[in-house]
Amino acid sequence: MTAASGDSRLAADRIRAFEQAGSAEELVAATRRLIACDDPLATVPHLVQVLGFNNPGAAVAAVDGLIALGPAAVGPLLANLDAHNYGARAWAVRALAGIGDPRGLDVLEDALATDVGPSVRRAAARGLGALRLEALTEEERRQMRERCLGALESGRGDGEWVVRYAVAVGLEGLALPLPPAHPHSHRAEACLQQLQDPEREDTLVVRLRAGVALKRLNAR
């Protein structure tokens, strides 16, 4: 490693150290240091780049860093989505789900419906219930929630229990800020009731999570 891995918190030094990282372990350490430098925004393109390196340790660190940066990371993430690098795309979906920026909706919708990896579909389902809609107009919020609900309702039929579990979490997150009488809240509750029904849902932990979601919605 270079001197930049020492005490300096300067982004430029840390980016240089990152670019010179020779081994998988060095890359993980250099990625972690990127997140904690003096100008994290300057590191976004490099963090996005890490997602395509097929180094899970570094990718986990990069996703955490991108989520911490929030909306500022969304533009570069969307601009660099690589349809041909499955691994990179999967990590980007996880980052977008964690950030909750409405601009990520298209990607999350598509991931829950079509991604081959259950870990990507489960992250997308969680993200679809956690979009931050406060800054939008009433009508924009309604349209976005409509799409999130539709995607989650379809996700209820997923073959993997962990994705259906995440759908229950997503529905809770989507409905909790709404007044109980809101039509979107009714739709979310109807879907949760199906996830709680032993006749329709065979995995106990999914039914229990749906039950907790309904209890919380009733307590609003």
Place this chain on the structure above:
Amino acid sequence: MAGDGAPISEAEALEQLRQTDDQSRQYYAAWWLGRMRSRHPEAVPLLLAALRQRQPRDVGAGVEHNAVARNAARALGKIADGRAVSELLVVLDDADDGLREAAARSLGELRATAAVPLLTRRLASGPEVAGAHRSDSPRLQEPCEAMLEALGTIGVAEAEVLAVIKPFTSHGRPLVRSAACRALLQLTGETAWADELLQLLQHPQLQVRRAALMDLGAVGWRPALVPIQRTLAENSLKLIALRGLVENGNGDEADSDDEAVLMAMDALL
């Protein structure tokens, strides 16, 4: 459903298992019927026929036949039909250790108490003999992990059974130790065996940490919640382990303890 391989129907799967010319088709069909937990009345009889297709181990051409038989044995455990028990008990004495392994796991899934005397007999010689390394492969003389896990799942907590399992908690392989501790924890509920598993969550090898995660989940050991959260392993495996904590030993509604585990799961999605 995503990720289930080539889409075939149940009727096609049954047909492919019935024919015996193309064993790769039989192999896939047997797996498919187990994966889908087929309830078709022909599924169990056809799988039993495929299980009887097995051949003596050392006949050179017999490898493929036994691959089909192994998948059939696994599928019979997933379908969990009691009619499979007597044939699986016979397979537990087969010369092919891969078949014995599949049969042991399935008899565990079937909670077949009739398998306990056979399993304990095959393990009775202990880590030095049943658990000894084979000269011709990296495997052990007996499929110890599968047999120990089956004893724990079946749940006969008699003194003779415990006495057979205990020596395996000091086997040289951490995966065997993990299986033995899991079984003893299931059978006795004694904290000492859980402590061993919690230690294994910090083992330097990822493969061992994964096994300990699955074992604590299978037992449903609640005090493992925080250690599981802290384990260095994929979220997917931690989620399966935490699902085990919630589901093993639980009613139909989540109490506050369950909610703590569910919130830990939410954080891993």
